[in-house]
Amino acid sequence: MASHVTNSIIGRYVLAIVIAMVVFLPNFTYAKKSKIIGLKMNVIDKCWRSDPEWRKHRPQLATCSIGYVGKMTNNIGEGLIHYKVTDPSDDPINPKYGTLRYGASVIQGKVWITFQRDMVIRLVRPLLISSFTTIDGRGVDIHIAHNACLMIFKATNIIIHGLRIHHCKPQAPGMVMGSNGKVMPLGQVDGDAIRLVTASKIWIDHNTLYNCQDGLLDVTRGSTDVTVSNNWFRFQDKVMLLGHDDGYIRDQNMKVTVVYNHFGPNCNQRMPRIRHGYAHVVNNMYLGWLQYAIGGSMEPSLKSEANLFIAPPSGSKEVTWRKGSRANGDKWEFHSVKDIFENGASFKTTKGGYVRKPNYTKDQAFNVADAKSVRSLISSSGALRCSKTSIC
Template sequence: MVIRLNEELMLNSHKTIDGRGANIHIAYGAQITAQFVHHIILHNLHIHHLSPGNGAMIRDSPSHYGLRTRSDGDGISIYGSSHIWIDHISMSACADGLIDAIMGSTAITISNCHMSNHDDVMLFGASDAYADDALMQVTVAFNHFGRGLVQRMPRCRWGFVHVVNNDYTHWRMYAVGGSQHPTVISQGNRYIAPHDGNAKEVTKRDYATDEVWRKWTWRSQGDLMMNGAYFVESGEEFVSGYARQDVMKARPGTFVTRLTRYAGALGCRIGLPC
């Protein structure tokens, strides 16, 4: 099933799109948008080759519709929204970001996804000037960042980003970047630097001076660095609540191939275990 959206799909709060039991591609049309909503689950979809919508009269709630201007061409756009779970999605080749979260969005988990063939992969916080993004909390866990990726896995402004047990097998510029003093905790990831070129550094903070970014808390704990990859740490030591037994605990980077082997959309069939 290929769903081509003529214009962006506006999600309402307390909604789930679950593609288990079918091979669903949202492709060759406009994006999915969560704007000023909460409690959303997107699961088991292929999202690729999306482009900007032209704008139209679009319903954005059961009781309202209005004129939407041209959309960006993201895969998934999260705008002023919270409690979002994006799980087991295969994503590639969209016009803008694969997943962008901006304007005070928070409580976001991106897990078990497979991403490939894209430049600007994920952006958390759209503006250095928008301080309300300081409340942003995002977890990026158990994803496979695969072939043809360039940068922003993710790029972060403000907020707190936990990058845990992901497999970074390809990047051309960098994996994790940021500006405006985000806190980035990288735990138990596998970073395989490209074999060609000089892009061995996992991190990028070129948007700030050395004097500024050295005060940001960016820490690497239990990561597996391969083929010359290296993570430039900064800031104070970070004592993580994730070390407690009653919450999510990062595994060492050597476990990543097992933890991410089912990343992306699952081949589930109705009536059979998924």
């Protein structure tokens, strides 16, 4: 018995030493690290998480994006400003140096924002993010919560990574520091976690979003070239809206990639709801819904590819919903390709069999994984809890 206990203790020490060698020795290949530690990463995460010294190479993240956003190389390179948030307070009109609003709204040009420590930031007014800004919450626990949240208004080339955004509330009209560094009037805001208005080339990756009064993510008013990846959406009625309203024709040009996200538990609808434009929804996991998972109106095109749909125990098992249109009839293009349906889930596809391709460029393209791998691909979704040493 004593010999067995001794051998068990020695075995644990050996395993700990092996893991330490894998993590901290740069000569180990990613495949060896994955095999020993048991990490199974999607293509975005493989790009940076396998580097044990990612903290020294933070801007490498900008080369890891996929889908319609393309590569975010405009956010790095010559002239990049590194800015650290040290103060969780917020002044919407005269932001102090050290606050998130100063870095995101006042500073213009390429800005890479990190955080000194764990923070809960209660924004007094919505945060308008300037073009070429990266908000990088890796390595700390950052909450944007309990009042106003994030808005991208007439801006481009923005990365939002590693934040916990929740309990966002509606805001009355008022003055706020604009994304151009000048104070401007802002109208009524509904209480979304992240709202895009006439924005382009936006990457939203590895955030945890929940419990907001309106929705978690709105892509509206001509916004396009957006990738939504590795996020965890949970505890929410209306999750993701793609397209402003039925009458906003400019959203016909909208293109959004929704990939490696975890929807649920307790999400009701809009995962996403799409109007006019095109969405490639791929390699996501849906852990139930109340009304529907994917819906739309105004002749949108949607390719659902290699997702895992797990229907709720009771109620609606149908994944899709279509809003009727007297004038246009049923002209939606909703297609399911290599999806997996569990617990009785079903997907009503458009008749005719035509499936519009994403037509990605070289910088946007990626290999779609088998839907059987989705549980592994989304296992690290949401804001990552990185160790104080190297692992993330």
